[in-house]
Amino acid sequence: MILKGPLAVIGGGRMGEAIIGGLLAAGSFDRASIVVAEPDPVRRAALTESHGVRCVAEGREAVAGAATVLLAVKPQILGSVVDALADAVPSDAVVVSIAAGISTTRIESMLAAGAAVVRVMPNTPALVRQGMAVVSGGVAATTEDVEAVRDLFGAVGQTIVIDECLQDAATAISGSGPAYVAILVEELTRAGVAHGLSPEVAQGLAVQTLRGTAELLDRTGQHPADLVRAVSSPGGTTVAAIEQLESGGFRTSIGSAVAAAVTRAKELGST
Ligand SMILES: NC(=O)c1ccc[n+]([C@@H]2O[C@H](COP(=O)([O-])OP(=O)(O)OC[C@H]3O[C@@H](n4cnc5c(N)ncnc54)[C@H](OP(=O)(O)O)[C@@H]3O)[C@@H](O)[C@H]2O)c1
Incomplete structure (x- = not known):
């Protein structure tokens, strides 16, 4: 060092x-x-x-x-x-x-x-x-x-x-990213509680699932789409959930959120 x-x-x-x-x-x-x-x-x-x-x-x-x-x-x-x-x-x-x-x-x-x-x-x-x-x-x-x-x-x-020249894009992914991930944990916890789990158990399940999924993707180098396929048995629970995510605009919201962060980074740089 x-x-x-x-x-x-x-x-x-x-x-x-x-x-x-x-x-x-x-x-x-x-x-x-x-x-x-x-x-x-x-x-x-x-x-x-x-x-x-x-x-x-x-x-x-x-x-x-x-x-x-x-x-x-x-x-x-x-x-x-x-x-x-x-x-x-x-x-x-x-x-x-x-x-x-x-x-x-x-x-x-x-x-x-x-x-x-x-x-x-x-x-x-x-x-x-x-x-x-x-x-x-x-x-x-x-x-x-x-x-x-x-x-x-x-x-x-x-x-x-x-x-x-790529710093604003990186800012929108990893700089602001912990907030996006925390929203996911917050909402998974809220939903878990709505279905009877205690807040501690629901948040623990959400956090460990994020940690484990991140580790799995990192260690295997697997494409995220392959991981989605691996978890999605036909007619199963994951497919039912993903249908709701797709119809609710989950993917496009992520794209729009990143675009808004890039735009804001550029605005901050020009003020
Ligand atoms: N938070 C993030 O996740 C994150 C991620 C990546 C990069 N950043 C960048 O990190 C920077 C700091 O963000 P932050 O979230 O840490 O903001 P923050 O919590 O508001 O911290 C900024 C600190 O600077 C102090 N300050 C104000 N005027 C000062 C002066 N003249 N001399 C010394 N210190 C002064 C503020 O004190 P007062 O509150 O008393 O004004 C405050 O404690 C930003 O430029 C941001 O773009 C943040």
Whole structure:
């Protein structure tokens, strides 16, 4: 591993915390080498209590001396946040942005000339080291910088390097994807309860079924359509259920949801 500390995390929200929690659980970083900038004093206290990391109110204080700066604030405020700390970022630091929709070109334009910027779309399962991080380097980022960022996120899940023009598509699948999957679990649980199961049992069945199906597809490399066929005996329960899913527009809804997320990512990038 070629992880570079100290690490400054700008934004101690859900994603910032998921990454910090995963990195500490993986033993990739020492607590003392992570500093978080977070304006909310209640969040600062909570992060220090849960993860033992130092938290400060100001981004400029966090980035001083950092080897890696992780920008984990909302895309809508990224510009003002980076403007406020840009001149305090060490010239040799690698700046990593996880902001949906914001290009490396735009972030480079806010920083000193030649700054190494790497864009990443992670996801919240990073918290349990099962994340998926999609990585693209900016013009000044070297192969070593990109690999270092891959190592950083590799500690909390899988990583893949893709052309930056595909980042919005990846965002719509793996960045937002945990929410789609959680809706599926929520609705399976609700339906199970409606048919007499306890909420705990219904959710347990749904979660383990998702986990097992994901593992099966991953390990066998089986096409999802083949798995559907394997479970669908003629005249059986699965076929009865799938008929309802098809007539309710389940498949087209997934396509429309992903298209809406791609569109929104592009809007965020152009604001
Ligand atoms: N959530 C996801 O699943 C996910 C997945 C992939 C990528 N992302 C990306 O991750 C980024 C963060 O998303 P999130 O869901 O973690 O949002 P979030 O929970 O709102 O976290 C953002 C944090 O940044 C803090 N903040 C605001 N102004 C700041 C400043 N000037 N300096 C330092 N911190 C500041 C916010 O504090 P206040 O609340 O006090 O304003 C908040 O705690 C976004 O760009 C998003 O596109 C998120």
